[in-house]
Amino acid sequence: MKVKEIMDKEFIFAAPDQKIDDVSIRMEEKRKFTSPVVDKDDKLVGWITSLDVTRGLREHKKKVKDIMHSKEKIVTVHENDPARLAVLEASKHKLVSIPVLNEKEVVVGVVRTFDIVKTLSQLYEIKVYKIFEAMHHELKGVSWNELMEAASIVTRRYTGERITPEEYEQRIKNSTFGEAIWATGGLEKFFVGFTAIGELVIARKVARARR
Amino acid sequence: MKVKEIMDKEFIFAAPDQKIDDVSIRMEEKRKFTSPVVDKDDKLVGWITSLDVTRGLREHKKKVKDIMHSKEKIVTVHENDPARLAVLEASKHKLVSIPVLNEKEVVVGVVRTFDIVKTLSQLYEIKVYKIFEAMHHELKGVSWNELMEAASIVTRRYTGERITPEEYEQRIKNSTFGEAIWATGGLEKFFVGFTAIGELVIARKVARARR
Numbered sequence: 513m514k515v516k517e518i519m520d521k522e523f524i525f526a527a528p529d530q531k532i533d534d535v536s537i538r539m540e541e542k543r544k545f546t547s548p549v550v551d552k553d554d555k556l557v558g559w560i561t562s563l564d565v566t567r568g569l570r571e572h573k574k575k576v577k578d579i580m581h582s583k584e585k586i587v588t589v590h591e592n593d594p595a596r597l598a599v600l601e602a603s604k605h606k607l608v609s610i611p612v613l614n615e616k617e618v619v620v621g622v623v624r625t626f627d628i629v630k631t632l633s634q635l636y637e638i639k640v641y642k643i644f645e646a647m648h649h650e651l652k653g654v655s656w657n658e659l660m661e662a663a664s665i666v667t668r669r670y671t672g673e674r675i676t677p678e679e680y681e682q683r684i685k686n687s688t689f690g691e692a693i694w695a696t697g698g699l700e701k702f703f704v705g706f707t708a709i710g711e712l713v714i715a716r717k718v719a720r721a722r723r
Numbered sequence: 724m725k726v727k728e729i730m731d732k733e734f735i736f737a738a739p740d741q742k743i744d745d746v747s748i749r750m751e752e753k754r755k756f757t758s759p760v761v762d763k764d765d766k767l768v769g770w771i772t773s774l775d776v777t778r779g780l781r782e783h784k785k786k787v788k789d790i791m792h793s794k795e796k797i798v799t800v801h802e803n804d805p806a807r808l809a810v811l812e813a814s815k816h817k818l819v820s821i822p823v824l825n826e827k828e829v830v831v832g833v834v835r836t837f838d839i840v841k842t843l844s845q846l847y848e849i850k851v852y853k854i855f856e857a858m859h860h861e862l863k864g865v866s867w868n869e870l871m872e873a874a875s876i877v878t879r880r881y882t883g884e885r886i887t888p889e890e891y892e893q894r895i896k897n898s899t900f901g902e903a904i905w906a907t908g909g910l911e912k913f914f915v916g917f918t919a920i921g922e923l924v925i926a927r928k929v930a931r932a933r934r
Contacts, residue, residue: 533781536777536778536781537781539774539777540774540777540778543774543817545756545772545773545774545819561756561773562756562772562773562774562776562777563750563751563754563756563773565773565777566747566750566751566773566776566777566780567747567751569777569780569781570744570747570748570780596844596847596901596902599840599843599844599847600844602837602840603837603840603841603844606754606837607837608756608819608836608837625819625836625837625839625840626813626814626817626818626819626836628836628840629810629813629814629836629839629840629843630814632810632840632843632844632847633807633810633811633814633843635904635910636807636810636843638910638911642911643910643911643914645911646911646912646914646915646918647914647915647918649915650915650918650919650922651918651922689910690807690810691805691807693846694724694805694806694807699846699849699854699900700849700853700854700856700857701857703854703857703858703917704857704858704860704861706914706917707857707858707861707862707921708861710918710921710922710925711861711862711921711925714921714922714925714926714929715925715929718925718926718929718930719929722933
């Protein structure tokens with residue numbers, strides 16, 4: 513996934529000579545906490561946040577150029593960068609948004625942390641059921657019921673909980689990958705359980721084939 | 724993981740009768756785009772963003788209560804809620820931060836989207852190597868070399884790429900879960916490959932045991 517797939521293209525921008533009052537109204541209307549500042553060719557020359565605007569209003573500054581951060585101090589990403597770069601930069605620098613440039617250094621979008629959260633949370637919202645379906649599809653010669661039975665046995669072995677194969681199936685229909693990794697105590701533990709289920713069902717399959 | 728594990732406890736807060744100018748300075752100093760408004764018992768009574776502050780400054784409002792959102796309109800989470808609830812709420816309502824309450828409705832923290840991004844990205848940054856180590860630990864009687872050999876065979880079967888077990892080991896040392904799911908084309912496909920490797924190595928183990 514690339515930056516351009518998660519960026520907001522409906523961003524607002526400001527000009528260096530624009531009045532702070534006008535930019536302030538526009539940011540409030542569009543509910544944007546940040547705005548790139550661009551020159552007449554739409555190239556990035558600065559960056560303002562609503563905290564720069566509050567300072568400007570209190571100190572009676574007049575123009576955007578009086579409050580903006582200069583280009584050198586702005587973290588930017590390019591539209592064809594991997595989306596994970598934007599994730600890492602936002603996390604590292606504690607940014608609420610990052611301007612996105614094209615190969616001509618023109619601002620073409622803004623990546624916002626809640627867009628990143630949305631993208632990442634969609635991954636988490638995948639049903640565990642889908643993952644088991646993928647596993648079942650891969651394991652030729654193992655029935656869905658055998659897989660659920662193995663899962664209920666492994667669950668009992670790890671947690672002591674008695675759960676029927678039918679109950680297990682119901683549980684994975686309702687739970688997401690995000691819930692599962694938080695419930696098992698992390699990604700590595702989720703994989704341990706997943707591996708244990710696979711091992712049991714495959715060992716049974718191989719044993720059956722050799723009978 | 725619970726909300727209290729990802730929330731910012733070093734948040735700032737405002738009082739309804741506080742001057743907007745003072746709150747504005749404090750938000751700029753601490754680089755906070757939002758602030759809960761609390762009563763004398765630290766209970767939540769309102770919420771302000773830096774965009775409410777810019778409006779207040781432009782329109783010459785005096786006090787926090789003149790610009791704050793009332794409690795009924797604020798999205799909140801409780802400290803013992805699952806962290807994923809904060810993720811879903813931030814994503815759904817496009818919020819940069821959410822106040823966290825305890826059982827007495829006292830504000831005890833603020834969840835910010837870049838904290839969420841940090842938490843989610845840490846998951847992504849887990850090395851694939853760690854996942855294979857967890858798998859190896861679970862699969863008693865399978866050597867690490869056998870696991871790497873199975874992985875190189877599966878890679879060749881799926882992608883046509885000839886890769887030695889040593890090269891595969893090097894690759895998973897350097898790549899993260901995030902890169903792997905983006906490289907394989909998604910979470911489900913990652914699990915398919917993972918299952919295929921497990922199946923191959925377990926089938927070999929069982930065959931060996933029966934010899």
